[in-house]
Amino acid sequence: MVDQRRRFFLRSAKMAQQQSLPWIKDIGAFTDHCTRCGECERACEEQIIVSGDGGFPTIDFNHGECTFCFACADSCPEGLFHPNTEPPWQQYVSIDENCLAQKNIECRSCHDACDERAIRFQHRLGSVAQPEINVKDCTGCGACIAPCPTNAITMEQQQA
Ligand code: SF4
Ligand code: SF4
Ligand code: SF4
Structure with a gap:
């Protein structure tokens, strides 16, 4: 039987790591220009985009998986995402x-x-x-x- 408390703390510790959104290559430029409007979070049907450190959007894979639908990128009024002809991430x-x-x-x-x-x-x-x-x-x-x-x-x- 898995110790539920240990699992909770492990998961919480890993959630603290920021995961960039797909098709975002330069995190520095991203945080410079992202207005934290929340459009990408609302656009994600998988509901894996959440508000992270400083209110910047991040991904929490504990909520599900990325289907690479590109809805987050399409929704961004600032045009911060690379085109979907490029790989989403490495x-x-x-x-x-x-x-x-x-x-x-x-x-x-x-x-x-x-x-x-x-x-x-x-x-x-x-x-x-x-x-x-x-x-x-x-x-x-x-x-x-x-x-x-x-x-x-x-x-x-x-x-x-
Ligand atoms: S590509 Fe689609 S599933 Fe993946 S984070 Fe963006 S909106 Fe969500
Ligand atoms: S493709 Fe990679 S991240 Fe996705 S389920 Fe398989 S091993 Fe996990
Ligand atoms: S839609 Fe664009 S500007 Fe708005 S929070 Fe998402 S990445 Fe930032």
Whole structure:
């Protein structure tokens, strides 16, 4: 049984990290010009855009996944988003030591959530199957984050 309090604190700590919106490449320019009008937050049908530090919009993958619909970008009166002919972002997930499989407890919730099949489970001698991220196939959609019962999945920014 997962300790609910521990899970809450882990999730709260990770929520403190700001996740940029898709098609936003330069966070500095973004915070210089974003008026915090909230149009992108209202436009997001997945309701994953929330008000973050300083009232600037950020994404909380605990609410769901990005479907790359471009509604946030279309709604922005300031034109801060890159065109959707460009990739939305350079990010992928990683799995940390809170993963149940690493504690030899069977769990494949992340695998089941990933339409891209970017999380594969490899059999290991003497333990349950372990998840491995195929970074090339990961779109950074965040769909695997909320289903993880131990909040073991974190979004990582790809280094240029
Ligand atoms: S692309 Fe669509 S689903 Fe993704 S954050 Fe923007 S409005 Fe939400
Ligand atoms: S719609 Fe544009 S200006 Fe308004 S809060 Fe979102 S990113 Fe900022
Ligand atoms: S972020 Fe999306 S594509 Fe990447 S592993 Fe998770 S569910 Fe799959």
